[in-house]
Amino acid sequence: MQDYLPVLMQAGAAIGFATSMLVMSVLLGKKGRSNPTKQSPYECGMLPIGEGSPRFSVKFFVVAMLFVIFDIEVVFLYPWAVQFKDMIAESMLPFWSVCGFVSVLAVAYVYALKKGALNWKA
DSSP: OGGGHHHHHHHHHHHHHHHHHHHHHHHHSOOOOOOHHHHSOOBTTBOOOSOSSOOOOHHHHHHHHHHHHHHHHHHHHHHHHHTHHHHHHHOSHHHHHHHHHHHHHHHHHHHHHHHTTTOSOO
């Protein structure tokens, strides 16, 4: 239990700090009357007319997910490439593991191309 004492103290300090900041903001914050003009959103002097957020096409989110997937691929492949010489000297298993990883991502990429996920005109 003595090993966990610093962790518990830090968690207690974080919770205490967050709680005290919330209480202080309520106690010391400005109290003012609200009216519709004050409550309306303000952006660059333009009157807020219409919807607050535009609707995005599903293709936008598909491309965003594909970007995240292939970005994560780079995050996994960079450390592997840095250590490639040291790993390959011991065994070929790391090489074949990454070949499997890249082949799964290649299949996903071909599937996305076949489905037209990256075709912006359709």
